[in-house]
Each structure stands twice: as C-alpha cells, then as structure tokens.
Amino acid sequence: MSDLVRSYLTVAIFGAASIGLVGITLGLARILRPPTRTDNKQKLLAYESGVDPVGGDWAQSQIRYYVFAVLFVIFDVEAVFIFPWAVRLEVYGVFGLIEMLIFIVILLLGLVYAWRKGVLRWV
Amino acid sequence: MIGLVYWQETAIKLAVILGVIPVTSLILVYLFLFKMMAFMQSRLGPMITGPHGTLQLIAEAIKFLQKEDIHPDNADKHVFALAPIVVLMSTFLLYVILPAGPDLIVEDLDVGIFYALAVSSLSALGVLMAGWASANKYALLGGLRAAGQLIAYELPLVLATMGVIIQAETMSLQGIVHAQANFSIFGLDSGMPFIFTQIVGFAIFMIAAQAELTQTPFDMPVAETELVGGFHIEYTGFRFLLFFMAEFGTAFAFAAIASVLFLGGWSLPFVDPNENWLNFVGPGVMLFKILILAAIIFWVRFTVPRLREDQLQKFAWKVLIPVSLVNIAVTGLIKVAV
Numbered sequence: 001m002s003d004l005v006r007s008y009l010t011v012a013i014f015g016a017a018s019i020g021l022v023g024i025t026l027g028l029a030r031i032l033r034p035p036t037r038t039d040n041k042q043k044l045l046a047y048e049s050g051v052d053p054v055g056g057d058w059a060q061s062q063i064r065y066y067v068f069a070v071l072f073v074i075f076d077v078e079a080v081f082i083f084p085w086a087v088r089l090e091v092y093g094v095f096g097l098i099e100m101l102i103f104i105v106i107l108l109l110g111l112v113y114a115w116r117k118g119v120l121r122w123v
Numbered sequence: 124m125i126g127l128v129y130w131q132e133t134a135i136k137l138a139v140i141l142g143v144i145p146v147t148s149l150i151l152v153y154l155f156l157f158k159m160m161a162f163m164q165s166r167l168g169p170m171i172t173g174p175h176g177t178l179q180l181i182a183e184a185i186k187f188l189q190k191e192d193i194h195p196d197n198a199d200k201h202v203f204a205l206a207p208i209v210v211l212m213s214t215f216l217l218y219v220i221l222p223a224g225p226d227l228i229v230e231d232l233d234v235g236i237f238y239a240l241a242v243s244s245l246s247a248l249g250v251l252m253a254g255w256a257s258a259n260k261y262a263l264l265g266g267l268r269a270a271g272q273l274i275a276y277e278l279p280l281v282l283a284t285m286g287v288i289i290q291a292e293t294m295s296l297q298g299i300v301h302a303q304a305n306f307s308i309f310g311l312d313s314g315m316p317f318i319f320t321q322i323v324g325f326a327i328f329m330i331a332a333q334a335e336l337t338q339t340p341f342d343m344p345v346a347e348t349e350l351v352g353g354f355h356i357e358y359t360g361f362r363f364l365l366f367f368m369a370e371f372g373t374a375f376a377f378a379a380i381a382s383v384l385f386l387g388g389w390s391l392p393f394v395d396p397n398e399n400w401l402n403f404v405g406p407g408v409m410l411f412k413i414l415i416l417a418a419i420i421f422w423v424r425f426t427v428p429r430l431r432e433d434q435l436q437k438f439a440w441k442v443l444i445p446v447s448l449v450n451i452a453v454t455g456l457i458k459v460a461v
Contacts, residue, residue, distance in 0.1 A: 122432060
C-alpha cells in the first residue's frame with residue numbers, strides 16, 4: 001500500500017471511529033435514560049416559546065442567503081486555485097506572481113461589481 | 124519510532140485521540156466557560172462538584188446521559204438524528220493533522236491545512252441539517268444564519284492561511300512548524316514564528332475563527348434572546364451534548380491550527396526542531412500556546428456584544444475578504460522580490 005493511500009486510510013479509520021464513539025455513547029444513554037413518554041402530545045410539538053406553532057412545518061425564508069451562497073462558490077473555487085500556486089511560488093517566480101495577480105484582480109473586479117449592484121447589501 | 128506495524132500504530136493513535144478530545148473540551152469549558160466567565164462577571168462559578176468545581180462538566184455529562192431523547196413529531200427523524208454526528212465527525216477529523224512534537228502527529232498529510240479547512244466546513248452541513256430537520260421556525264432561522272455565517276467567514280479563514288503557505292512553501296502542518304523553526308529575519312538565528320511577518324493574516328484568521336466557532340460577537344445562529352437556541356433548539360439530552368462537545372473541541376482545534384500556523388507550533392526558539400526530547404516538551408509547548416489563543420477567543424466572547432446579521436455579512440465581504448486578498452498579493456510580492 002502506498003503512503004498516500006495509507007494516510008487517507010487513517011483518516012477513514014478516524015471517521016469511522018467518530019461514528020463508533022457516538023454510537024457507543026448514544027447506546028449508553030439509551031440504557032441510562034428513562035423511556036420517552038409520549039402520552040402528552042404537547043411535548044412533541046415544535047418548541048416556539050410556548051406558543052403553538054402556526055403554519056406549516058417548514059417556514060419560507062429569505063432568498064438573500066442563496067445569493068451569498070452563490071458568491072461563496074465563486075470565491076471558494078478561487079481559493080482552490082490559489083493553494084497550489086502558493087506552495088510553488090518560489091519556482092514560478094515573477095511569472096507566477098503576475099499571473100496570479102491578474103487572476104486575483106479579475107475576481108476582485110467581480111466582488112466590486114457585486115458590491116456596486118447592491119448584492120452585498122443585507123435587505 | 125519503535126517497530127510497530129501500521130495497525131498497532133493506528134490503534135495507539137486512535138486511543139490517544141479518543142482521550143485527548145474529551146480532555147481538551149473539559150479543560151476549555153472549565154477554564155474559560157466556567158471560571159474565566161465567572162470571574163469576569165464577579166462570580167465564583169461552580170464550586171461544589173470536586174475541588175473548585177473541576178468535576179462540574181463530568182456531572183453535567185452524566186446528567187445529559189439520563190435525559191429523555193425527544194424527537195418532535197414533525198421533525199425529519201433520520202436527518203434530525205444524524206446532524207449532531209456529522210458535526211462531531213468534522214471536529215474529530217480535525218485532530219488527525221494536529222502536530223504536538225516532531226513525531227507526535229496522527230498523519231502528516233501533504234495537504235494538511237487544506238484538509239483541515241475542508242473538514243471543518245463539514246460542520247456547516249451538520250448545522251444546516253439540524254436546522255432544517257427540526258421543523259421549527261427558530262431552528263430553521265438559526266440554521267440558515269449559521270450556514271450564511273460559516274460560508275461567509277470560511278473565505279477569509281482560507282485566504283488568511285495562504286500567506287503562511289507562501290512563506291512556508293508547504294501545506295503540511297509539520298512542514299510549516301519546521302519552516303518557522305528555520306526562518307530568520309533581522310539576522311537572528313533563533314527561528315521566527317510567522318506572526319511577525321503575517322500579523323494581518325493572524326488577525327484575519329482569529330476573527331474568522333471566532334465566527335466559524337459561532338462565538339459572540341458572531342453568535343447570531345444560536346442567539347438566545349432572539350432564537351431561543353437557534354439550530355439546536357429541539358435537541359435534548361445527549362444529542363445536545365454532542366453539539367456542545369463539538370463546539371469546544373473545534374475551538375481547541377482551531378486554536379491549535381492558529382498556533383501552528385502563526386506561533387511556531389511545538390518548536391522552541393534556539394532549538395533544533397529535530398531534537399528528540401521535543402517529543403516530550405512539544406505537547407506542553409503546544410498546550411501553552413493553544414490556551415493563550417483560546418483565552419483570547421473566550422475573552423472576546425465574554426466582552427463584546429453581538430453584531431447584527433447585516434453587519435456580520437458586511438464585515439466579511441467588504442472588509443476581511445479584500446484585506447486578505449491584498450495580504451496574499453503583498454506576501455507573494457515580497458516572497459518573489461527577496
């Protein structure tokens with residue numbers, strides 16, 4: 001097995017172990033806690049400060065979160081491209097620097113455009 | 124290392140990490156949430172359970188274990204049950220790449236810091252699942268706010284590490300520690316933590332980490348006064364404790380990452396980072412640095428009032444992201460020029 005595969009095998013083992021840990025503790029809790037009493041229907045309502053919930057289960061929410069999520073995707077992809085560049089900058093030298101500055105400036109222009117369009121305003 | 128096969132080594136590491144995570148949560152909760160907060164508010168904090176209340180959190184954990192596990196009628200049962208596990212898993216996976224000495228690391232991944240940032244954003248998914256599956260208006264609002272906040276501050280967090288990566292020329296956390304031990308400015312041959320050259324990056328990283336951890340002043344997702352409990356409003360008993368443990372475990376992990384990136388990790392000035400005895404001293408040095416950074420995080424938490432949602436987004440997009448992009452450009456320029 002190569003070192004690369006082996007190191008990610010460790011990550012997978014740790015992921016599995018975290019699920020196992022939660023499973024064991026939840027099992028322990030199941031033994032220790034009293035059974036959930038469901039004879040009182042009020043108890044299983046959503047807790048909204050003591051007032052009975054009005055309307056459907058899932059309320060509608062603002063579109064603004066979606067707009068920010070789209071902006072986020074753009075900049076997160078940018079970050080993915082900057083990572084390998086940052087590691088190898090010494091090798092690329094001035095050429096790499098100028099290339100990346102152009103890339104960053106284009107994205108900054110995008111941010112400025114979104115700013116001017118009022119996307120970044122929380123309304 | 125002694126000749127151990129892979130499985131034995133992994134089993135030992137797993138046992139150590141399984142011990143470390145609850146202990147770190149205990150230390151942070153006791154030192155900062157119980158005692159520092161109490162002293163800052165002219166209280167004593169818990170005093171009854173154990174000497175000076177040191178066992179208080181263990182008593183609380185046992186209490187939570189005995190609570191009923193209530194699932195609301197309208198909740199999406201499976202997603203509701205799965206959400207705290209996703210959040211805790213993201214915390215757990217962070218500990219894989221935290222170094223505590225020259226050989227003390229679970230797995231020194233080549234993409235260390237990239238992996239840490241990727242894994243830590245898993246928790247946004249867990250929080251959104253919790254908020255959505257609860258079928259509660261407060262929880263939904265809290266979950267959406269949390270997701271909006273976590274993604275907005277993810278960017279400055281990622282971009283702030285870039286300056287360190289440019290200087291260290293590696294993403295591996297051990298590599299970054301070594302780079303700082305061998306780094307010198309002003310002709311000093313002692314090794315120099317990157318905080319001296321990356322002070323802007325450090326400030327951005329700490330602010331963004333504060334928001335990623337949803338600590339005050341960025342705690343709108345769980346704001347008691349407006350959303351009761353935010354995304355974990357419907358969780359009772361042990362599932363709530365999982366969220367709580369994950370919060371403090373992640374706080375510890377972020378403080379550890381910041382101390383590796385900016386404060387030199389386990390290395391000491393004037394000491395060759397390959398010395399074997401650093402394996403024994405390293406964890407202590409790391410813990411010291413982590414506690415200092417965690418103290419800053421919780422100090423801010425107990426002192427600063429909550430921001431408004433629009434101020435929060437404005438601060439991330441209009442201040443932190445442009446500043447961190449400029450920071451990358453300036454660091455790259457100096458790196459190439461010198």
